[in-house]
Amino acid sequence: MKLATWNVNSLTVRLPQVLDWLKSNPVDVLALQELKLTDDKFPHEAFTQAGYSAQCFGQKTYNGVALLTRTPAVNVIKNIPGFADDMARVISADVGEVRVIGGYFPNGQEPGSEKFDYKMSWLKGLRDWVREELATHSKLVLMGDYNITFDDADVWDPVGMKDQIHCTEEERYHLRALIALGLHDAFRLFQQPAKSYSWWDYRDFGFRRNHGLRIDHILVSDAIKSGVTSCVIDRAPRKNERPSDHAPVVLELGLP
């Protein structure tokens, strides 16, 4: 089983690239973030022709998430039960025997801002819910754009970005608290190239200079950790002519 997550920064703009990518990377599950479109504009037909069924949770202009699956997804939940939110950030479903959660975590803008406070409460809400999900679904994958780095290894300029957004101790505390529920950062289960990032600023030739952050993550539960055979960041789509600022992260999983 192969699963992937990709923040596409507008599905309208990126649809051809997503279809191209799926052709060469026929994953079983692709979680998309930042669709930036409403459900009535979701390109179901294009994905059907590509062999995928889609569950989407869109929103005008901002946010919006979807799950593309080869086999139909069931028991779909949108956003975080128990956490009132007017933004479309989370979609989850059963795919085979795996509970899959795709999320677009809040950006947070700047420590101390209202948006940062929202990010902190959202992270708490997510954790309380994921704890419950884990109690009933031992095989669980939580993936998406977390907008948080784990540590300095995920940051191109850890000195310059110290205590900046995506790199604060408060955000990292919440990330570690998710791990403490019994989840594992699939990417770090393997030896990885130094300076591996999943996002690069559009400005100042960020990608060319590898000025990036690793903020897109795939967390896997205890029950499937030993089945994980690889986890990589696919930089290829970032070399497209009009790329998303994020690259896909791909997980390969052997299930008994």
Added chain:
DNA sequence: ATGCCTCAGCTCCTGAGA
């Protein structure tokens, strides 16, 4: 330097992203 890109929208500027 509060900008550098990119995207959406009540679109020719602004807000947001990260």
